[in-house]
Amino acid sequence: MQVGRGRIRVDPLVVDSLLGCVMAVVTVTYGRQAHAAQYQGEGWPSFGVLAIALSLAVNLPLVLRGRAPWVAFGISCGALAVYTAAGFQPSTNLWAPLLACYTVIVRSPARRAAWAAAATATAWAAAGLAARLSVELSLTQAALGVGVVWAWARGSRRLAQRNVQLAELTAQLRREQELRAQHAIAQERLRIARELHDVVAHHLSALAVQAGLAEYVFASDPAAARQAVVSVGSSSRQALEEMRGLLGVLRTGTESPDEENLYRSAPGLEALDELVRRTRASGLDVTWSVSGQWRPLPSGVDLCAYRIVQEALTNSMKHAGPGARISIGLGFGSDLLTCEVTSRGGTAPAAELPSTGLGLIGMRERARLYGGSLRAGPRTEGGFEVVFTVPLAPLDTAGGA
Template identity: 75%
Template structure:
């Protein structure tokens, strides 16, 4: 693991420089020792300063082969051609031009790489002829050497292209994951905004009406005023309970003692009677009608129906006034849940502003679960909210 990280930290220029220096030193030392032992007897010129200088010119440019592959290729092959033309023993400097050719083939398109391979093959063929090899052997030696380099270099180029594509795909996937995470956060914020609106608007509307009623009958009907104050206390406690649940969801972490609050079930139609009683305590005359076989609903659908009815009753308290008569109807069908909240209108309270978010939230909730919702004034006066939510068929729902 540590070795892999160390390799990734090493600059390629450093490794190429080290390789160029090693090749230059080995070439010069080997050539001078070989000339003294063997090449002099074969009639080659002495390996003097000119031979050393040309050998360094062949090998040292490899230090920048990744940064300027064509320049290194030209300098190395040019110096190699001069070295061969000067009559020095040609087999000494064969490998540096071959490595320069590899670099060009690995980095350039096939058309340009073919020109580099042809030049290197010609240089190797000329070196073989200068070394007194037969033309056939010289050509075969050059073809084999350049062919091996071509195979390795093209394989390296394809691998580099594949790695680049993988890196691009990885970056694209990371961007998509980030976008999905942001989208999920946005959806969660919208959901929590709807929940906060439903909780705050419903309970505060009921509190405002009940407080107004208590103030109105404080002297004329103390019993009614006391009942209104009791209702204010109950509504406040229920609002605090639901707000705590939402705030626990928003917390970054919870301790072991908070688990009960965090996983407390969301309200549903089982608490519909409490919802109706709160509306009645605000002064509305509410009648509840249920039809069809009752059954357990999915949690999301259950919460959706509860929130729609809650918002409809909240709007009634806001806009129709405490004396309005409201009818809440629920029908459990074989494959749907249908609900209707209607009021006959009344005198609206003086100061209960509306943002218009409630109707939008109800429609969003219904669409979220594949249902529909219609809300608007009635022809005979008042207002109505009608919604339908799809359910699994009754024979596969598991409860009835």
Template identity: 55%
Template sequence: MRVDPVQADTALAVVLTVVTIVYGLQSYQARYRAEGWRPFDLAAAGLCVLVALPLAVRRRHPWPVLVLSVTGLLVYTGAGFQPSVNVWPPLLAGYTVIARQPPREAVAAGTLTGGAWIASGLEARLSVELAVAQSVIALGIVGIFATGTRRLAERNAQLAEATDRLRREQELRARHAVVEERVRIARELHDVIAHHLSALAVQAGVAEYVFASDPPAARAALAAIGATSREALEEMRGLLQVLRVSGEVPCDQERLYRAAPGLAQLGELVERTRAAGVPVRVVVAGSARMLAPGVDLCAFRVVQEALTNVIKHAGRPATATVDLCYRPDRLEGRITDDGPGNGRAVPGSGLGLIGIRERVRLYGGSVHTGPRPDGGFEVAFTLPVTSTDP
């Protein structure tokens, strides 16, 4: 539980004030009355309050507190009152200034506090040597602790600044990764839409050709045109929802016109991963079927990024498993590994995983990434799908 500094200082000031007054009364009756010191009366108690109670605000007003405390101590000793524990509050006030103010002010605070201690020692009938020695020792100890506190505060401030800068950099990197992924989706948009438009052109040609000679075939072609166009519109709508990037982004023309991969190329991807030194096992459940090009591409990219993650971070020996389950209304995928690598669990790392989430969310799916309880890493995704006839 964190203690409020203001409450702690207030409690300390009150305790020191009470202790000083009680000690002054008891020590006067027990010792200093017989030695002829001035009686410890209300004036002495009031000066004790002036010396100790301002410590309640020492963090907010370090210099005024030090001046009040030192002034109270000098008036107390100059009025002929007995030696007391009043010397400690000015020392604490001096520590606060030394620890929190610039070096020049710290030297001035040390000089003021040391002078008050020497004056108090002389008024207490100590020798000059002893009064100076106790002042030097007390200020030396205070200086050591105050310097350590100052350096710790400076390091904490630097650490807080570095942490804030790192957080901003991570946010920028994450946004940059999302933008890059959107640009890549935009480049693949040509392939997806081109597929649908090509199918529409072929089916329209078939319908025109057999319109008079084979009406059932023409109707089937027209039905296929309707289904294909609706699917194309749906994919266009999903893609355009996330393509809000500047037109100044450079475009790789070669990649733009390259055919978009899909799960049909999963075997090639697995072989490349095995060639990189990671054994891969593929398990397919359910009835494998053709998927809409956008969903097919998304599923392939998720598996690709997950296997790339295994190669880069899992360590060796590591074995990866790709599980695909075709259900009537969705495709479920799970890519796991048993590698010892744990760097992938660090928050903010893995920009490829950010791209995975962006892709899957684009098609209305869900994804989960994280370390497995028994070791290794897991990427699990679900994509809503509909059958596409060849």
């Protein structure tokens, strides 16, 4: 017997043992008392040692019905047949074979169970005839008794099969939920990694370039050095602001998620002018232009376009160096946003900043996230270009999205 979570779980063998012993004791006790009070006067044989032994053989096999149902049924039903053939009053031993038959029907397919039902019905009919009942009554008794057990047992079998199927489905759903949770965690970690890379890499690259410029012209051009130091402070404050926004997203509770709130503190193309200004402070010649009708973008697409432009400028600061000319072109079509960042010329920095290649990976991931595409690589006429397109909601006739 086991106790767990408010339930008492008893070994089925213990239950079957108690059931078999109790039925054997009750049957023997009832048989002796009934013979002394009634059956002796009707001419039935004495309920002696042989009757007791056969009664025990009919009832005690119920101990095995959980472990070996067919063995228990065969012994019990066979002992009942011998008991009836010996001429003893059979009504005292009818129930144990019926219970063994129930177990066989529950545990076996319908074809095999039908043989057990037929054998039990035959034993019951023979017992009814031996008990001096009419043929009709004996057959009716056998049909009703076995029919009720058949219906009950088959219903229990179907219920057990459904319970097994439900348990398997529950386990499968639990595994799928765990996989979905792991996938969601991986996606969130990837999103956080992209944001951290874009924010940290861009601003630290800008700080490194501006600090190097200030050191380089510290003696020859104090005004330029002072301007570079001012740009360092501005870039630092901007980095802190974006980091606070990102940390605010991470600290947002999951009880009432708000998809729009994920990007509320994040920059978009509206902040492109400030981004260009900071990049110019690093010694790069940056220009940008817009073609088509400027319109507000969905927050996710807006952040995606901004981060791609930011990463392209970061790569230019790392590898092109001062004097590079960078042009940014935004094209607003009726159902497509196109962004092109092209860098030309420039002198490579004295100590080129290390690169992990994660920037290009992150840009491509962002583009795919919104159904867009990205192409990045050197230009045939020199320089480097990044071209990004993403589909937008089409404009209506009034010019709105």
